[in-house]
Amino acid sequence: MTDQEALFEYLLRLGDSTLILGHRISEWCGHAPVLEEDIALANTALDLIGQTQMWLGLAAEVEGAGRSADELAMLRDVWDFRNLLLVEQPNGDFGQTMMRQCLFDAFHIELLTALSQSDDNRIAGISAKALKEVTYHLDRSSETVIGLGDGTEESHRRMQAALDLLWPYVGEMVTPDAVDTAMHAAGIAPDLTALRARFDTRIDAILTDATLVKPDSTYAQTGGKTGFRHSEHLGHLLTQMQWLQRAYPGAAW
Amino acid sequence: MIPDVATIWTWLDQVPDPEIPVISVVDLGIVRDVAWHGDTLEVAVTPTYSGCPATSVIAMDIETALYDRGVRNVRIRTQIAPAWTTDWLSDTGRAKLLAYGIAPPSPAGGPEACPQCGGTALTRISQFGSTPCKAHWRCDTCLEPFDYFKCI
Ligand SMILES: [Zn+2]
Numbered sequence: 342m343t344d345q346e347a348l349f350e351y352l353l354r355l356g357d358s359t360l361i362l363g364h365r366i367s368e369w370c371g372h373a374p375v376l377e378e379d380i381a382l383a384n385t386a387l388d389l390i391g392q393t394q395m396w397l398g399l400a401a402e403v404e405g406a407g408r409s410a411d412e413l414a415m416l417r418d419v420w421d422f423r424n425l426l427l428v429e430q431p432n433g434d435f436g437q438t439m440m441r442q443c444l445f446d447a448f449h450i451e452l453l454t455a456l457s458q459s460d461d462n463r464i465a466g467i468s469a470k471a472l473k474e475v476t477y478h479l480d481r482s483s484e485t486v487i488g489l490g491d492g493t494e495e496s497h498r499r500m501q502a503a504l505d506l507l508w509p510y511v512g513e514m515v516t517p518d519a520v521d522t523a524m525h526a527a528g529i530a531p532d533l534t535a536l537r538a539r540f541d542t543r544i545d546a547i548l549t550d551a552t553l554v555k556p557d558s559t560y561a562q563t564g565g566k567t568g569f570r571h572s573e574h575l576g577h578l579l580t581q582m583q584w585l586q587r588a589y590p591g592a593a594w
Numbered sequence: 595m596i597p598d599v600a601t602i603w604t605w606l607d608q609v610p611d612p613e614i615p616v617i618s619v620v621d622l623g624i625v626r627d628v629a630w631h632g633d634t635l636e637v638a639v640t641p642t643y644s645g646c647p648a649t650s651v652i653a654m655d656i657e658t659a660l661y662d663r664g665v666r667n668v669r670i671r672t673q674i675a676p677a678w679t680t681d682w683l684s685d686t687g688r689a690k691l692l693a694y695g696i697a698p699p700s701p702a703g704g705p706e707a708c709p710q711c712g713g714t715a716l717t718r719i720s721q722f723g724s725t726p727c728k729a730h731w732r733c734d735t736c737l738e739p740f741d742y743f744k745c746i
Pocket of ligand 1: 708709710711712713733734735736737738
């Protein structure tokens with residue numbers, strides 16, 4: 342894999358993760374438990390889709406094959422997506438959605454903080470911008486996880502179940518593979534092992550406040566960011582997200 | 595005759611923000627640069643929030659406003675870095691927001707006072723409001739809900 346190819350892969354990881362999570366959260370639009378949460382979820386989705394436009398726009402530029410950000414988002418199939426497995430997991434109940442969000446936000450904020458110091462100015466610029474938005478995302482998701490975890494018996498039970506369900510998807514975010522290592526060596530991306538320590542500190546503090554118990558297991562599901570094996574959920578998501586462009590190619594408004 | 599850059603800025607200061615029409619795109623601090631490149635006018639615009647749907651409307655409004663003044667070749671350049679900050683909101687913009695009923699951003703992370711009655715006992719309803727740039731607050735004195743233009 343050349344440096345250019347590794348950079349393209351890396352940018353797809355960033356853009357596909359924000360795209361798929363943005364789409365997942367948008368599925369709540371009109372369905373959230375209260376109006377304020379509905380609006381907050383839609384706003385968060387909007388931020389993530391906006392960040393996707395920047396990441397996939399840069400990916401398209403780096404690829405240099407004449408594809409646009411829209412084409413990357415709407416015309417690739419499951420095996421070409423490089424998003425983290427965590428973000429493609431179904432919404433479940435509101436608590437499960439917010440647990441997924443909090444785990445991702447705690448990682449995302451550390452990643453963007455580091456990437457805003459990237460040697461690649463384009464990546465640093467996008468990250469500095471996204472970081473401001475993600476700071477608000479984490480504020481909200483961590484407050485909600487704490488509120489529900491340290492809430493009623495029922496809400497606590499559900500949040501612990503959500504944590505147990507989603508924990509196996511955390512490892513993939515913070516465990517480096519060949520692409521991550523190449524990007525770190527090139528001065529573009531941070532050392533994920535060092536980032537994991539900062540992520541752990543952050544998430545441990547939130548879970549303690551939420552009176553939730555972090556699972557003992559270090560077992561990690563992998564295959565999302567490499568594209569080797571996505572869960573069955575991604576294909577179903579794409580059939581909805583890409584439907585319009587597949588049914589009416591090139592449709593615009 | 596080619597209008598000078600200072601004149602162009604005064605024209606842009608008359609282009610309203612599509613979502614908060616009482617302030618202009620210049621008040622909002624999103625016009626970062628105006629420069630002639632030959633017979634093409636390049637306007638650098640920075641987005642407020644990455645996914646703000648107003649961004650493309652703003653670009654179109656700027657092009658239309660300049661076209662109406664006779665500027666035929668306009669290029670809008672999206673400039674991401676340095677990232678937009680509410681510190682770039684002009685003092686005029688802040689005053690206009692307040693008069694409109696939106697509390698302007700404050701470094702304290704919340705509104706200073708209720709834009710309706712000036713009360714200072716305030717409760718945050720949600721960090722996310724009707725548009726990406728606003729949070730939702732309530733005044734405990736007059737009980738009116740209001741928008742707060744949040745710091746970023
Ligand atoms: Zn009041």
